[in-house]
Amino acid sequence: MVENRPLLNLLSHLVLIAGVVVVAFPVYVAIIASTRGPTDFMSGLIPLLPGPHTLDNYRRIMFSGVSTSGAPPIALMMTNSLVMALAIAIGKIAISLISAFAIVYFRFPFRQLAFWTIFITLMLPVEVRIVPTFKVVADLGMLNSYAGLSIPLIASATATFLFRQFFLTVPDELTEAARVDGAGPLKFFRDILLPLSRTNIAALFVILFIYGWNQYLWPLLVTTDPGYYTVVMGIKRMAEVADAIPQWNLVMATVVLAMLPPVVVVVVMQRFFVKGLVESEK
Amino acid sequence: MQTKRTIFGNRVLPYALLLPQLAITCVFFLWPAGQAFRQSFLREDAFGFKTRFVWFENYEKLFADPLYHNSLWVTVIFSLGVAFLSLATALILALAVDRTLRAARTYTTLLVWPYAVAPAVAGIMWWFLFNPTIGILPYVLEMLGYDWNHRSSSVDAMILVIVAASWKQISYNFLFFVAGLAAIPHSLVEAAAIDGAGPMKRFFTIIFPLLSPTTFFLLVVNVVYAMFDTFAVIHATTEGGPAQSTNILVYKVFEDGFIGLNLGSSAAQSVVLMAIVIVLTVIQFRWIERRVQY
Amino acid sequence: MSAIAIRDVRKSYGKTEVIHGVNIDIADGEFIVIVGPSGCGKSTLLRMVAGLETITEGTIEIGGRVVNRLEPGERDIAMVFQNYALYPHMSVFDNMAYGLKIAGLSKDDIRARVDKAATMLQLQPFLDRKPRQLSGGQRQRVAMGRALVRDPAAFLLDEPLSNLDAKLRVQMRLEIKQLQQSVGTTALYVTHDQVEAMTLADRLVVMHDGVAEQIDTPMAVYARPATTFVAGFIGSPAMNMLPVEAAGNRGLMLANGRTVKPRDIRLPEKGRKAILGVRPEHMAPVSGPNADLELDVAAVETLGADTLAHGRLAGVENGSGELVVRLPGSTQVRPGDRLALAIELGMAHLFDAESGARLKELDLPAVPARADKRLAEAVNA
Numbered sequence: 042m043v044e045n046r047p048l049l050n051l052l053s054h055l056v057l058i059a060g061v062v063v064v065a066f067p068v069y070v071a072i073i074a075s076t077r078g079p080t081d082f083m084s085g086l087i088p089l090l091p092g093p094h095t096l097d098n099y100r101r102i103m104f105s106g107v108s109t110s111g112a113p114p115i116a117l118m119m120t121n122s123l124v125m126a127l128a129i130a131i132g133k134i135a136i137s138l139i140s141a142f143a144i145v146y147f148r149f150p151f152r153q154l155a156f157w158t159i160f161i162t163l164m165l166p167v168e169v170r171i172v173p174t175f176k177v178v179a180d181l182g183m184l185n186s187y188a189g190l191s192i193p194l195i196a197s198a199t200a201t202f203l204f205r206q207f208f209l210t211v212p213d214e215l216t217e218a219a220r221v222d223g224a225g226p227l228k229f230f231r232d233i234l235l236p237l238s239r240t241n242i243a244a245l246f247v248i249l250f251i252y253g254w255n256q257y258l259w260p261l262l263v264t265t266d267p268g269y270y271t272v273v274m275g276i277k278r279m280a281e282v283a284d285a286i287p288q289w290n291l292v293m294a295t296v297v298l299a300m301l302p303p304v305v306v307v308v309v310m311q312r313f314f315v316k317g318l319v320e321s322e323k
Numbered sequence: 324m325q326t327k328r329t330i331f332g333n334r335v336l337p338y339a340l341l342l343p344q345l346a347i348t349c350v351f352f353l354w355p356a357g358q359a360f361r362q363s364f365l366r367e368d369a370f371g372f373k374t375r376f377v378w379f380e381n382y383e384k385l386f387a388d389p390l391y392h393n394s395l396w397v398t399v400i401f402s403l404g405v406a407f408l409s410l411a412t413a414l415i416l417a418l419a420v421d422r423t424l425r426a427a428r429t430y431t432t433l434l435v436w437p438y439a440v441a442p443a444v445a446g447i448m449w450w451f452l453f454n455p456t457i458g459i460l461p462y463v464l465e466m467l468g469y470d471w472n473h474r475s476s477s478v479d480a481m482i483l484v485i486v487a488a489s490w491k492q493i494s495y496n497f498l499f500f501v502a503g504l505a506a507i508p509h510s511l512v513e514a515a516a517i518d519g520a521g522p523m524k525r526f527f528t529i530i531f532p533l534l535s536p537t538t539f540f541l542l543v544v545n546v547v548y549a550m551f552d553t554f555a556v557i558h559a560t561t562e563g564g565p566a567q568s569t570n571i572l573v574y575k576v577f578e579d580g581f582i583g584l585n586l587g588s589s590a591a592q593s594v595v596l597m598a599i600v601i602v603l604t605v606i607q608f609r610w611i612e613r614r615v616q617y
Numbered sequence: 618m619s620a621i622a623i624r625d626v627r628k629s630y631g632k633t634e635v636i637h638g639v640n641i642d643i644a645d646g647e648f649i650v651i652v653g654p655s656g657c658g659k660s661t662l663l664r665m666v667a668g669l670e671t672i673t674e675g676t677i678e679i680g681g682r683v684v685n686r687l688e689p690g691e692r693d694i695a696m697v698f699q700n701y702a703l704y705p706h707m708s709v710f711d712n713m714a715y716g717l718k719i720a721g722l723s724k725d726d727i728r729a730r731v732d733k734a735a736t737m738l739q740l741q742p743f744l745d746r747k748p749r750q751l752s753g754g755q756r757q758r759v760a761m762g763r764a765l766v767r768d769p770a771a772f773l774l775d776e777p778l779s780n781l782d783a784k785l786r787v788q789m790r791l792e793i794k795q796l797q798q799s800v801g802t803t804a805l806y807v808t809h810d811q812v813e814a815m816t817l818a819d820r821l822v823v824m825h826d827g828v829a830e831q832i833d834t835p836m837a838v839y840a841r842p843a844t845t846f847v848a849g850f851i852g853s854p855a856m857n858m859l860p861v862e863a864a865g866n867r868g869l870m871l872a873n874g875r876t877v878k879p880r881d882i883r884l885p886e887k888g889r890k891a892i893l894g895v896r897p898e899h900m901a902p903v904s905g906p907n908a909d910l911e912l913d914v915a916a917v918e919t920l921g922a923d924t925l926a927h928g929r930l931a932g933v934e935n936g937s938g939e940l941v942v943r944l945p946g947s948t949q950v951r952p953g954d955r956l957a958l959a960i961e962l963g964m965a966h967l968f969d970a971e972s973g974a975r976l977k978e979l980d981l982p983a984v985p986a987r988a989d990k991r992l993a994e995a996v997n998a
Contacts, residue, residue: 049522053419054426060416061433064493067448068440070459074451087451087459136343143340148330155341162352164604166551168573169596172580172589173355173362181350196347213328214702217669218763222716223690226331232715236706255441257555258577273441277559280447289451296444303439311432318438318495319502329669 068300074293075099082289098294115298118272121190122254123302125271128191129253130246137200137245138238142230144201145208146216162198167259175262185266194259200245207241208234244317247310251303272299356597362590381591390567391575391592398571401485402549406542409489413496414538418526420497421504431501438494442487443555449487450560453479473561477568480561484569487560488553496541503537504530543607550599572596619680619770620645621666621803626675628661628827636661636827638675643771643805648797650806652814653824654850660775662824663807667773668692680770690719695764699776701756703748703763709735710744713763720767734765737796754785761796771803778813790816811851815839823847841966841980845973848894848966854925854941856894860970863889873932877909879965883979890970897925897943899964908957912940915952922946931955 070087077092102115144156167174174193183189211234219229260271270278276299279292307314366377385391416434420427437445453460453473461471473479507530515525531538554573557563563570563578570578576596580589621643628636636658643649651659664670666677668689676683684692695716703712710731717727735741738758748756757777764772777793778786794817797804808814814821815835823831823838823846831843842848848856861869861877865887868878877893878884885891900910911931918925923943930938942958944950967976 046522050422053422056415056419057423057426057430057434060412060419061430064434064437064490067445067452067490070452071448082457086462087454087457089459136347139340140344143337146327146331147333147337149334149337152337155345158348158353159344162348164601165352165356165597166600168551168554169576169593169600170352170355170359171577172586172593173358174351175581176358177351177355192347193351196344196352201344209327212700212702214698214700215704216327216329217667217689218696218698218702218704219715220329220669220689221667221694221696222763223688223719224715225688225690226333226336228719229331233704233706239706251439255439255443255555257441257443258558261558262581273443273555276447277443280450280559289457292447293451296447299444300440303441304436307436307439308432311435314435314438315498318498 068297071293071296074289075291075297077290079288079290087289094290098290099298102291102294102298113267113270113275115272115275115295117268118270118275119298119302121187121269122271122273122299124187125190125256125260126250126253126302128187129194129256130249132191132195133197133200133249134242134245136195137197137204138235138242139230141201141204141208142226142234145205146226159196159198159201162196167194171258171262178263184263185269187269189263190256190260190269190271191253194253194256197249200249203241203245204238207238211237240313240316243310244313246317247306247314248317250306254303359590359593359597362586363594365590366587377587381587385588385591385595390570393567394570394572394575397481397567397569398550400481401488401553401569401571402546404481404485405488405492405549405553406545408485409492409496409545410538410541412489413493414500416493416497417500417504418530420501431498434497435494437491440491441555442491442553443559445491446484446487446556446559449483449490453483473565475565477565480565480569484553484556484561488549488556492545492548496545499537499541500534503534507533540607543603547600547603547607551596619803620678621680621771621805622676622678623662623666624676624678626662626665626677627673628658628665628670629673634673634827636665636673639824639827639829641822641829641832643803646801646803648794648804648806648817648819649822650808650814650818650820651822651824652808652811652850655809657824658827659807659809659822659824663773663775663805666771666805667694667696690716693770694773695767695769695771697760697764697772697774697777699779701748701760701777701780703756703759705748708745708747709740709751709759709762712748712759713766716763716767730766730768731762734762737765737799738762753781754789757781757785757789758792761793765796765800769802771805772797774804774806776808777806779808779810786813793817811853815851821851823850825850841975842894843975845892845894845968848968852896854897854943856896856966857940858968859893859895859930859938859940861891861893863887863891869893871910871930871933872938873930875932877960879909879960881963881981882965882967883981885967885976885979891976892968892970892973894966894968895960895964897941899961900942900958901961902944902948902956903959905957907959909960910940910958912942912956912958914950914954914956917950917952919946924948924950926950926954926956928952928956 070089073088073091074082075098076095077088078094081088081092104114104116140155140159144152178184178189178193183192215233216229219233224232255273256271257273260269260274261277264270264274272295276292276295279288279295363381364376364378365374366380367374420430423430452458453471455461455472455474458471464471471479473483511529511533512525515529520528550571551573553571554577557569557571557574558577561569563574572592573596576589576592579585579592583589621641623639623641623643625638625640626636627634627638639662641649651662653659661670665672666679668684668687672685676685678684679692679694689696704715707715713731713734714727717730722730731744732741735744738761740755740758740762743751743755743759748759751759757780760777774793778789781789790813806817818835820833821831821835821838822829825846831838831847833843838847838851842851842856845858849858859871861871863885864870864876867876868884869891870876879893912926913928913931914926915928918927923946926942926944928940930940942956950956963981967979968974969976
């Protein structure tokens with residue numbers, strides 16, 4: 042701060058408080074709605090104070106599901122989301138680590154070609170080539186499976202680039218010291234490079250976990266069996282029904298549960314998250 | 324391309340290490356992209372029995388289609404709306420945080436979490452808030468004399484999806500603006516203060532120009548976000564309606580391909596979208612290169 | 618412990634040859650220092666011995682075994698790097714133990730070896746710490762310890778002291794020398810610092826532009842530099858070089874037209890162009906008639922024990938004939954003075970004007986013992 046201007050400081054705080062309130066407002070309303078009974082949404086206005094049905098609502102959606110919408114219990118959808126998010130995060134980190142290792146620490150024919158092939162995936166988000174990608178997955182018999190949910194989303198140029206940039210900053214002398222110590226490439230990777238990448242791995246994990254958890258279009262397409270529904274896509278099916286038969290209390294309870302895990306991850310790992318976000322764009 | 328001074332000599336190992344990523348890339352990225360490209364030159368008859376090569380007919384039809392023009396136009400409005408709303412809000416918040424000292428961390432924590440909320444979930448929450456019968460925002464708007472109904476009004480529907488999509492993106496932009504502001508040398512701002520420039524003047528003559536690389540970068544990122552990552556917002560709320568008024572390009576690809584089963588047109592649209600992504604990515608990389616030279 | 622033989626080793630990057638055929642025979646237990654300016658190829662040579670660079674031509678033997686195609690880990694060597702290259706995520710103990718673990722030694726064996734090395738290097742209290750919690754000198758010791766525990770055939774040290782401050786460098790220099798003597802392991806040490814080179818080496822290798830210009834004991838290199846490059850590189854301030862032409866019995870003709878006739882050396886045949894080299898510490902002020910050279914003093918540096926008088930040969934114009942003389946600290950001399958100087962007995966060096974090579978045929982068999990006394994002063998300045 043350059044000079045002391047009490048009015049301007051006060052204004053800054055007011056702006057920030059207003060910002061925090063506006064950002065939090067939809068979530069507040071969702072939480073309140075999830076504590077009310079179904080009749081509160083028949084007419085009039087969305088309630089703004091908590092009601093007595095919290096436990097009922099959450100217990101009902103967690104374990105028995107909303108029968109009218111054909112959606113399975115949320116507990117199952119949350120599990121599916123968790124499996125998908127972890128598979129995508131861990132899988133992406135694993136294959137990106139080893140491919141970045143190959144590109145940085147070896148020289149071999151077609152290295153440039155491999156580099157550009159990976160680079161190109163940056164330019165092809167799944168939404169743009171959705172129809173043929175769906176066809177490939179269907180042909181491979183991967184519909185309604187965890188593999189179908191996660192593997193097509195595992196290749197990532199961003200993660201590979203992040204690790205490549207990081208590996209390039211690791212001093213050459215460390216590699217040389219390891220070679221003199223008798224370590225081959227795999228030992229070096231496991232004993233030196235991997236431990237040194239811990240912070241980057243954590244940062245990327247946060248970003249990728251969120252990415253995986255929040256997938257919507259892809260699970261919508263590759264799952265027809267409710268047993269493989271993920272929670273983020275499941276909400277839509279519930280909300281559709283909610284328009285006719287208002288079950289907003291249950292939909293909003295699902296909304297709260299659907300955003301809880303990624304929000305917790307971001308808040309708990311904020312330091313890594315900020316680092317991961319800012320660095321993955323470099 | 325950069326490598327290390329010291330490298331390992333194995334001949335087979337690097338290929339083995341690259342195999343998983345390359346295999347997935349080829350099977351799920353390159354092959355489908357190639358299929359989309361091929362399909363965009365083909366036409367299937369109504370029953371899917373015969374396929375024939377039609378050169379650029381799919382593209383010609385596409386660019387002559389008023390619905391596609393509409394979709395392009397909708398995408399432009401939607402992207403710019405999202406970019407402007409989320410960038411402006413984030414910049415104001417970042418400037419405010421830059422003035423606070425001790426509370427900065429707390430405010431940051433309270434502002435960044437929406438990044439973790441799925442676009443679909445954000446869409447549903449705002450859909451609920453704007454619900455014409457019981458929603459709280461239409462109630463407030465009615466008191467102000469505006470009759471809100473996103474089920475019938477194109478303008479209302481567009482505002483709804485822009486607000487929902489922007490809400491989620493503010494935290495991302497906020498973090499980058501905070502980092503950008505922190506990178507501005509303190510001495511410059513102090514020098515301007517000594518020269519007698521007040522906070523407003525300092526912002527427009529020093530801070531904003533120095534922030535312009537960050538702003539430009541975020542502009543591109545936000546346009547990409549609005550064009551491709553907001554599919555879920557649209558699908559979970561308006562489903563492109565009413566009357567095509569929120570039918571952005573990615574949604575149309577999906578709708579024509581999966582619901583309309585018009586594969587040739589959908590493929591041609593995919594190819595157009597890929598071209599747009601490539602242009603935006605190149606712009607983004609140009610910017611990064613320039614930043615590296617500072 | 619074993620000997621190292623470097624036989625006609627060459628290194629090329631693409632078409633550019635950077636090392637032009639180097640031969641060095643290193644005896645078992647010998648401490649060899651490779652010294653030279655940056656870019657002379659000294660590090661490249663060391664890295665070829667280590668196996669971190671491929672050998673374009675020639676062979677390198679360690680302990681009688683050709684190692685050209687062996688991985689660094691298979692060569693039975695240990696290396697100390699300029700920035701130490703300690704593994705940042707490992708404790709001091711694990712840093713030292715890593716190579717032993719890979720070699721498959723038993724836990725007890727590893728512990729015993731690390732303990733022994735840590736005791737020698739006074740690192741016992743720090744074994745559980747991470748490198749970032751150590752001071753520069755301690756990190757240097759860990760790097761040494763990592764080399765020591767392996768009990769290798771040879772230590773390879775690449776500028777290991779250049780990241781330390783001046784005081785610590787002197788201390789670690791002594792420690793390294795004592796350590797090497799106590800374990801008796803062959804050592805190959807690369808530095809650009811001539812003081813380190815002179816004090817540490819059993820034998821010096823002076824490298825320049827990819828060629829080993831002289832390989833000899835520090836004293837011999839100082840007393841009889843093989844080339845003008847070596848003469849200028851070893852010793853501080855650098856040896857004075859004056860172009861001369863042999864003038865028969867009158868001696869050597871300088872650029873100012875006068876002749877000089879150094880005592881106790883042989884002179885080249887009349888008419889031959891040569892370079893006369895005289896170290897600043899090998900000239901002394903005398904009364905006019907006995908002078909070999911006259912110096913017009915332009916600047917004076919007082920160092921306490923010594924005083925350096927910079928200037929040029931009297932009567933020489935246009936930039937040539939620069940001359941420095943080292944005088945006792947008590948000497949009163951001011952810019953503008955003209956000093957009459959005599960070259961000490963046998964302390965003139967003659968080099969070929971074209972190639973810069975020492976005119977060895979003119980050397981007298983015995984080297985005066987007086988040079989030894991001055992050595993320490995010369996190199997420590």
